[in-house]
Amino acid sequence: MARKTGSHAQTTGPRVRAAAEALIARQGYAAVSMRQIAAEVGVQVGALYRYTPDKQSLLFNLMQDHMAELLQAWAAEPRPQDAAGRLRAFCRFHIGFHLDRPDAVFIANMELRNLDPENFDKIEVLRRRYESVLEDILGSGKAAGVLTFDDLRLTTMAILSMLTGVIGWYREGGRLSRARTQQIYSDMVLRAVGAA
Amino acid sequence: MARKTGSHAQTTGPRVRAAAEALIARQGYAAVSMRQIAAEVGVQVGALYRYTPDKQSLLFNLMQDHMAELLQAWAAEPRPQDAAGRLRAFCRFHIGFHLDRPDAVFIANMELRNLDPENFDKIEVLRRRYESVLEDILGSGKAAGVLTFDDLRLTTMAILSMLTGVIGWYREGGRLSRARTQQIYSDMVLRAVGAA
DNA sequence: GTCTATAATTAGATAGAC
DNA sequence: GTCTATCTAATTATAGAC
Numbered sequence: 514m515a516r517k518t519g520s521h522a523q524t525t526g527p528r529v530r531a532a533a534e535a536l537i538a539r540q541g542y543a544a545v546s547m548r549q550i551a552a553e554v555g556v557q558v559g560a561l562y563r564y565t566p567d568k569q570s571l572l573f574n575l576m577q578d579h580m581a582e583l584l585q586a587w588a589a590e591p592r593p594q595d596a597a598g599r600l601r602a603f604c605r606f607h608i609g610f611h612l613d614r615p616d617a618v619f620i621a622n623m624e625l626r627n628l629d630p631e632n633f634d635k636i637e638v639l640r641r642r643y644e645s646v647l648e649d650i651l652g653s654g655k656a657a658g659v660l661t662f663d664d665l666r667l668t669t670m671a672i673l674s675m676l677t678g679v680i681g682w683y684r685e686g687g688r689l690s691r692a693r694t695q696q697i698y699s700d701m702v703l704r705a706v707g708a709a
Numbered sequence: 710m711a712r713k714t715g716s717h718a719q720t721t722g723p724r725v726r727a728a729a730e731a732l733i734a735r736q737g738y739a740a741v742s743m744r745q746i747a748a749e750v751g752v753q754v755g756a757l758y759r760y761t762p763d764k765q766s767l768l769f770n771l772m773q774d775h776m777a778e779l780l781q782a783w784a785a786e787p788r789p790q791d792a793a794g795r796l797r798a799f800c801r802f803h804i805g806f807h808l809d810r811p812d813a814v815f816i817a818n819m820e821l822r823n824l825d826p827e828n829f830d831k832i833e834v835l836r837r838r839y840e841s842v843l844e845d846i847l848g849s850g851k852a853a854g855v856l857t858f859d860d861l862r863l864t865t866m867a868i869l870s871m872l873t874g875v876i877g878w879y880r881e882g883g884r885l886s887r888a889r890t891q892q893i894y895s896d897m898v899l900r901a902v903g904a905a
Numbered sequence: 906g907t908c909t910a911t912a913a914t915t916a917g918a919t920a921g922a923c
Numbered sequence: 924g925t926c927t928a929t930c931t932a933a934t935t936a937t938a939g940a941c
C-alpha cells in the first residue's frame with residue numbers, strides 16, 4: 514500500500530480514521546503505534562499530525578462519534594406504544610447497530626480505561642444516557658404491570674451485557690442470519706422479564 | 710513502598726504476580742511497563758527477571774492459572790440431579806467465582822488479544838471447555854424437556870455474557886448483597902430458558 | 906500535504922557487582 | 924536476590940525542506 518508523495522487531503526483524513534479504528538479494534542489502543550497507522554494508510558508518520566493533534570484525540574473522537582451516532586440512531590427509530598413492543602424494538606436495534614459496526618463497538622467497550630480523565634467523563638455521560646434508554650423502557654413496563662423482574666438497575670445492566678455480547682461470537686455469513694439472531698435474543702430478553 | 714537491598718525470595722515472587730495482576734487489570738497489558746510493576750513491588754526492574762522470563766509469561770501465567778482454577782472449582786461443586794438445578798447452581802457459581810476475583814476475570818476477558826499465538830491457543834482450549842460446561846447443561850435440559858430455547862450455541866454465549874457482565878457494575882458493600890445478586894441473575898436466566 | 910530527519914523519552918531485557 | 928548501569932529498539936511528536 515505504498516504511496517507516492519503528493520496531496521490527498523480529501524481522502525487521507527477518513528483513511529487515517531478508518532485505519533486507526535481497524536487497528537485499535539484488533540490490537541488495542543496502547544499496542545498500536547502511530548507508525549502502524551501511517552503504514553496502513555500509506556503515508557509517513559509525520560503526515561498523520563495534519564489530521565489529529567495526537568494519538569489520544571484519535572481514540573476519543575472514534576468513541577465520541579460512535580456514542581453520538583448510537584444515541585441519534587435510536588432517537589430516529591419508530592417508538593411502539595407498549596413497553597413490551599419498545600423492549601423488543603430496543604433489542605433488535607441494539608443488535609443490528611452493533612453488528613453493523615463491530616470495530617467501533619469493540620473499541621467503545623474495551624478502551625474506556627485508555628481515555629484521559631476528562632475524555633473519560635465525556636464518554637461516560639453518553640454511555641449513561643444510552644443505559645437509561647433501556648432502564649426507562651424496563652421501568653415503565655414494570656410500572657404498567659406488563660414486565661416482571663426484581664431489580665431495575667441490575668436487569669438493565671444484565672440485558673445490555675447479554676445483547677452486546679453478540680459481537681463476541683457472531684460471524685457474518687455464519688450459521689445464523691442477522692434477523693434470526695435478533696429474533697432469538699429478543700425472545701430470550703422478553704422471557705427474562707416475564708413478557709413472553 | 711521503597712525497599713532496602715536484601716533477599717526476599719519467598720515473598721517477592723507472589724508480590725510480582727499480585728502487582729502485575731492489579732496493574733494489568735487497571736491499565737491493560739500493553740500499557741503497563743515492567744518498571745511500573747517493579748515500583749509497585751518495591752524492587753528495581755532487573756529483579757523481576759528472577760521471577761519471570763519475560764513480560765508475556767507474566768500475562769500468560771495469570772490467565773492460565775485463572776482458567777485452570779475456574780475449571781477445577783466448578784468440578785468440585787455439588788452437582789444437582791435435574792437440569793434446572795444444575796443451571797441454577799452454575800449461575801450462582803459463575804457469579805460468586807467472578808465477584809471473588811474481579812481483576813483476574815477482567816484480564817481473562819480483555820487480554821486475549823495480547824497473548825502470543827501459541828499462548829492464545831492454550832487459553833482458548835480452556836475457555837471452550839468452560840463454555841461447554843454451560844452448553845452441556847442447557848443441552849441436556851432441552852433434551853429432557855424442562856428447558857425451552859431456540860439455539861444452543863447462541864443461548865450459551867448470551868447467558869455467559871450476561872453473567873460475566875456482573876463484574877462491570879457490582880460493587881462490594883453496595884446496594885445489592887452478593888447473595889441477592891446471585892439470586893436475581895439466576896431467576897432471570899431460568900426465566901430466559903423457560904424454566905420459571 | 907507529505908516527506909525526511911530528529912529530538913526527547915521510554916520500553917524490554919541483560920551483565921556484572923555486591 | 925537485588926542493584927546499578929547499559930544496550931538496543933521503539934515510541935510520540937515536531938521542524939523544516941519540497
